[in-house]
Amino acid sequence: MSLGNETNGGNTLATNGPGEFWCPVCGQRCTRNQTSEKEYGHALDCAERPTNLDNPDEK
Numbered sequence: 001m002s003l004g005n006e007t008n009g010g011n012t013l014a015t016n017g018p019g020e021f022w023c024p025v026c027g028q029r030c031t032r033n034q035t036s037e038k039e040y041g042h043a044l045d046c047a048e049r050p051t052n053l054d055n056p057d058e059k
Contacts, residue, residue: 013029017031018034019031019032019034020032023042023046023048025042025047025048028043028046038050038053040053
C-alpha cells in the first residue's frame with residue numbers, strides 16, 4: 001500500500017504544507033494548527049504530543 005500520490009512521488013508523504021513537519025521525537029508526520037498552535041499526528045506515547053488530545057483508540 002502506498003501512502004503517497006502523484007504529486008509527491010507516490011512513495012513518501014510530503015511535509016511542505018502549512019504547519020506540516022516530521023516530529024524529531026516520534027518520527028511521525030505532524031501538523032501544527034496555525035490558529036491554536038495545537039499539534040496533531042504525534043504517536044500516542046510521544047513526549048511532544050499535547051496532553052489534551054483525545055486518544056483515538058479510546059471510545
